[in-house]
Amino acid sequence: MQNKEVEAILSKLPSAVSELECPICHAHQFVPADGFGADAIYDAPTEAIMMVGPFVNAIMLVCENCGFISKHAIGPLVNKKSSAE
Numbered sequence: 001m002q003n004k005e006v007e008a009i010l011s012k013l014p015s016a017v018s019e020l021e022c023p024i025c026h027a028h029q030f031v032p033a034d035g036f037g038a039d040a041i042y043d044a045p046t047e048a049i050m051m052v053g054p055f056v057n058a059i060m061l062v063c064e065n066c067g068f069i070s071k072h073a074i075g076p077l078v079n080k081k082s083s084a085e
C-alpha cells in the first residue's frame, strides 16, 4: 500500500507531470517513491554540511528505466488552489 500522504501530494501535481519524459533515457514511466525527500539549503557554497536545515521537502518521481529522480517541492503544491495549474 502506498503512503497516503504521498498519494495526497501526488494528486496536487499538475496534469502535465503525467506526461513527464525522463531527461536521461526519454522513457515516460515514473513511479513515486514511497516517502518524501529533503534537500538542505545553505547560505554559501563552502559552508560545512550540517543536517539541521532548512530543507526543501519534496515528492520524488523515479524513472522506472534508469532511476533518474524528478523532485517536486511540496510547499507550492500544498498551498495551491485546486483549480490552478
Ligand SMILES: [Zn+2]
Binding pocket: 022, 023, 024, 025, 026, 027, 063, 064, 065, 066, 067, 068
Ligand atoms: Zn530514465
